[in-house]
Each structure stands twice: as structure tokens, then as C-alpha cells.
Amino acid sequence: xxxxxxxxxxxxxxxxxxxxxxxxxxxxxxxxxxxxxxxxxxxxxxxxxxxxxxxxxxxxxxxxxxxxxxxxxxxxxxxxxxxxxxxxxxxxxxxxxxxxxxxxxxxxxxxxxxxxxxxxxxxxxxxxxxxxxxxxxxxxxxxxxxxxxxxxxxxxxxxxxxxxxxxxxxxxxxxxxxxxxxxxxxxxxxxxxxxxxxxxxxxxxxxxxxxxxxxxxxxxxxxxxxxxxxxxxxxxxxxxxxxxxxxxxxxxxxxxxxxxxxxxxxxxxxxxxxxxxxxxxxxxxxxxxxxxxxxxxxxxxxxxxxxxxxxxxxxxxxxxxxxxxxxxxxxxxxxxxxxxxxxxxxxxxxxxxxxxxxxxxxxxxxxxxxxxxxxxxxxxxxxxxxxxxxxxxxxxxxxxxxxxxxxxxxxxxxxxxxxxxxxxxxxxxxxxxxxxxxxxxxxxxxxxxxxxxxxxxx
Numbered sequence: 001x002x003x004x005x006x007x008x009x010x011x012x013x014x015x016x017x018x019x020x021x022x023x024x025x026x027x028x029x030x031x032x033x034x035x036x037x038x039x040x041x042x043x044x045x046x047x048x049x050x051x052x053x054x055x056x057x058x059x060x061x062x063x064x065x066x067x068x069x070x071x072x073x074x075x076x077x078x079x080x081x082x083x084x085x086x087x088x089x090x091x092x093x094x095x096x097x098x099x100x101x102x103x104x105x106x107x108x109x110x111x112x113x114x115x116x117x118x119x120x121x122x123x124x125x126x127x128x129x130x131x132x133x134x135x136x137x138x139x140x141x142x143x144x145x146x147x148x149x150x151x152x153x154x155x156x157x158x159x160x161x162x163x164x165x166x167x168x169x170x171x172x173x174x175x176x177x178x179x180x181x182x183x184x185x186x187x188x189x190x191x192x193x194x195x196x197x198x199x200x201x202x203x204x205x206x207x208x209x210x211x212x213x214x215x216x217x218x219x220x221x222x223x224x225x226x227x228x229x230x231x232x233x234x235x236x237x238x239x240x241x242x243x244x245x246x247x248x249x250x251x252x253x254x255x256x257x258x259x260x261x262x263x264x265x266x267x268x269x270x271x272x273x274x275x276x277x278x279x280x281x282x283x284x285x286x287x288x289x290x291x292x293x294x295x296x297x298x299x300x301x302x303x304x305x306x307x308x309x310x311x312x313x314x315x316x317x318x319x320x321x322x323x324x325x326x327x328x329x330x331x332x333x334x335x336x337x338x339x340x341x342x343x344x345x346x347x348x349x350x351x352x353x354x355x356x357x358x359x360x361x362x363x364x365x366x367x368x369x370x371x372x373x374x375x376x377x378x379x380x381x382x383x384x385x386x387x388x389x390x391x392x393x394x395x396x397x398x399x400x401x402x403x404x405x406x407x408x409x410x411x412x413x414x415x416x417x418x419x420x421x422x423x424x425x426x427x428x429x430x431x432x433x434x435x436x437x438x439x440x441x442x443x444x445x446x447x448x449x450x451x452x453x454x455x456x457x458x
Contacts, residue, residue, distance in 0.1 A: 021199075022165045026155070027200070028154060029195060029240060039241075041232055042237070048248035050282060055259070056286075059286050060085055060097065060099065062294070065264075065300055066290035067101065069299070079113050081331070082114045085098060085291075086119045087324045088321055092318050093122065095121060096121060099126065099127055099288075102138060123145070127146065130148055130150075135182040145185040145187055146185075147223065152192060153196040173212060184218075185220070186218075194227075195228070209222075210255065224261070226275060229267055229272065248282055251283045263279030264288040264300075266295065272301045276309070277309050290303060291303050304325045304328070323379060352372070353386055354384070356395075382402060388426075397413060400418070400419065400422070422446055426446070
């Protein structure tokens with residue numbers, strides 16, 4: 001049978017209609033996931049084509065998955081962070097949606113206050129349990145879309161739920177039908193998709209979802225959840241771990257359009273950002289992230305990382321205000337007492353800081369030599385140097401110029417007498433056994449000791 005594929009606009013053979021394989025024993029892919037060993041990466045040498053959607057975007061789960069791994073945010077904190085997400089995403093809504101819990105009075109207060117702001121983006125959505133009363137709850141709040149957990153691996157179906165695949169599918173379809181009956185757009189969270197039988201359960205289930213969706217006249221969104229971070233993006237890698245294979249398979253064999261496909265990954269094996277980018281490249285419009293990557297275990301995909309990836313792939317920020325990333329980092333440390341690891345890209349205290357004297361010398365001549373991009377313009381953060389016994393006069397001169405706002409003719413060079421004096425004092429401290437970096441306050445104390453004389457004799 002020949003059909004015209006609406007994604008590729010080509011006539012394609014559709015010989016296969018995947019049906020549910022209702023097995024007696026769970027398929028746990030023990031050759032790939034032996035549990036007492038590091039998971040294996042298997043290859044079948046099948047490659048699928050790149051299929052970048054016309055539009056791509058970011059969705060946020062800071063107030064849902066991000067809140068499951070830390071102390072709950074207050075309503076005021078959620079509202080402030082939501083405002084920053086709105087500013088960061090810009091007028092085109094690159095940050096398209098934000099996902100909320102609805103179970104506590106505080107969660108509902110925060111959700112309603114965010115909705116009352118009247119922002120088009122990010123759209124407020126929810127995550128609920130598969131229970132009738134939960135659907136009515138979000139319906140009464142005026143929510144248009146909600147996430148629904150539909151675990152899809154045999155680990156969850158057999159071991160957690162105690163169901164067969166057929167029973168699980170029937171249960172999930174009943175839940176989704178209740179969402180349609182309530183007039184709510186369901187977002188089905190296919191939990192643990194990277195350990196699921198893709199053609200034996202995932203594709204038949206999604207095809208069944210489409211039949212319900214067509215009957216209801218309400219679209220259904222598919223969130224591909226790499227719950228334990230097993231996904232990989234290598235060329236020719238085999239399912240169930242293949243991110244390109246999962247995206248292509250849902251696109252091609254389950255007819256899920258790009259705007260209805262969303263990737264949700266975790267960073268257990270350091271593949272979080274790479275997998276999310278590949279989800280975009282192979283046909284998913286949405287990638288689901290959290291601020292600073294805060295989430296279960298090793299965390300979610302950092303939202304700020306995907307802002308940078310979006311700009312790199314598209315060649316434009318599309319109106320995003322990237323300086324808000326620095327405000328968000330400062331807010332987390334100041335208001336939430338969250339300590340960001342110093343070497344965290346874009347937000348850590350050391351991400352554009354150099355300790356080596358030879359690097360500081362380069363930065364003094366031209367910051368582009370050792371700074372990844374104009375961090376002052378893009379993130380409202382100047383390049384920094386840390387001062388120790390290895391910083392040299394170049395590092396000290398750069399630090400003094402920056403912290404005393406010395407520009408043009410007033411800027412010091414590494415030959416300036418003040419710089420030489422300060423270096424001598426620092427060297428004495430390290431000769432006496434100091435091993436730690438110099439703090440800003442103690443550096444200012446040393447500088448202030450010599451600065452008046454320097455200004456007078458200049």
C-alpha cells in the first residue's frame with residue numbers, strides 16, 4: 001500500500017501496522033541493561049534522516065520535576081521565577097510552556113497568580129495523576145493542557161503497576177478519554193521510553209491514542225521521557241536507547257507531527273543536553289527543561305543550556321533576553337540559598353573566570369582570546385580573573401581595573417607600581433604557606449593600603 005507521508009511529502013510503502021504484543025513475561029532488555037553492570041550501547045547501523053522542524057521551542061518543568069528534588073518553592077518564589085522565564089523566552093515565546101503541580105493550596109495559589117499575569121508565554125500547564133477528580137480540578141482552574149503519566153516500559157507495566165501490556169493500554173486509554181471528556185488537551189508522558197518495547201508497545205499505544213484524538217477532535221501531545229537518562233544519540237545506535245530512532249519512529253510509524261512531540265531527558269550519563277539537541281534535529285519541536293537543570297537525581301536538561309543551543313542552531317536568539325539567565329542564577333543563590341557549582345556553564349561563578357596568569361595576560365589584551373563569547377553583552381557578566389600566586393601581574397592588573405572601574409588612560413598595566421606592590425604583598429602570603437585563592441575583600445584591603453599613594457604620585 002502506498003501513502004503520501006505528510007512530513008516528507010513522498011509516496012512511501014506502509015506495509016506494517018504495528019499491533020500490541022501482549023507478552024506473558026516482561027522484556028527487560030537484559031543484554032543491554034544487566035543491572036549489575038554498566039548499561040551497554042548496542043548498534044544496528046540503521047541511520048535515520050535529520051528532520052529539523054520548522055519551529056522548535058523549550059518547555060519548562062521547574063515547578064514540577066524541578067520541585068520534586070528540593071524543598072518546595074513558595075508561591076512568591078514561583079511567581080518571580082515565572083516572570084523571569086517570560087522575560088527570558090522573549091515575545092516569540094521560545095519558552096513555550098511551564099508545568100505546575102496543583103495538589104496543595106500553595107501550588108494552586110502560585111498557578112492562579114501566574115495565570116493572572118496574562119502572559120501568552122509560557123503557557124501554564126499542569127501535571128496530574130490519572131484520576132477523574134484530578135481532571136475536574138484542572139478543568140475548574142481553566143487549564144487547557146495537562147500532563148498524564150503513562151509509563152511504557154515493562155519495568156513499570158509489570159513490576160510497578162502489576163499489569164499486562166494490554167491491561168496497561170486499556171487503563172491509559174480510559175484515562176486519556178476522561179481528559180477529552182473534560183475538554184482538556186492531554187500530554188501523555190511516556191515514562192521510561194528508553195527501556196520500552198518500541199514496536200511492541202509504544203507505537204501501537206500511540207496509534208491508539210491518535211484514534212481517540214481523532215474521535216474527540218482534540219490533539220494529543222507525546223512527551224518522550226528518558227526517565228533514567230539512558231538515551232544516546234550516536235549514529236547507528238539501536239533501539240530502545242536511540243534518541244534519533246525514537247523520534248523518527250514516532251514521527252514515521254505513529255504519525256506524530258513535530259509540534260506534538262516533546263523530549264524530556266535526564267542527565268544520569270551526561271547525555272542530557274546532547275540528547276535534547278538531537279531530539280530537535282530529528283523531528284521533535286519541544287524539549288522539556290528545568291532552570292539550572294534541577295530535577296530528579298542528576299537533574300533535568302538545563303533550560304539555560306537549551307537557550308544557548310537554540311541560538312546556535314537557529315543563528316538567532318529570536319528575541320530571548322539572555323541576560324535574564326544571570327538574574328536567575330543570582331536569584332537562586334540569593335533568595336533560595338541554592339549553591340550553584342562554580343564550574344557550571346553560563347551560571348557558575350567560575351564559568352568565565354581564569355586563574356592562570358598567562359590567560360589573564362591574554363584577557364587584558366583582548367577578552368576574546370580566552371572568553372567563550374562576549375559574556376558582558378550576552379549574559380551581563382564580565383570576564384573574571386581569580387588571584388593567587390599564579391595570577392602574575394597581568395591578572396592583578398586586570399582585577400584592579402575591573403573592580404576599581406579604571407578605564408582608558410586610567411587603566412593599569414602589569415608594569416604599574418601599584419600592581420607591583422600588590423603582587424609583592426600577595427607573594428609574601430603564599431611564601432608563608434597560604435594555599436587558597438585571594439578573596440575580593442582582602443584584595444581590596446591590600447589595594448587600599450597602596451592606592452592613595454599611587455593616585456597622589458601618578
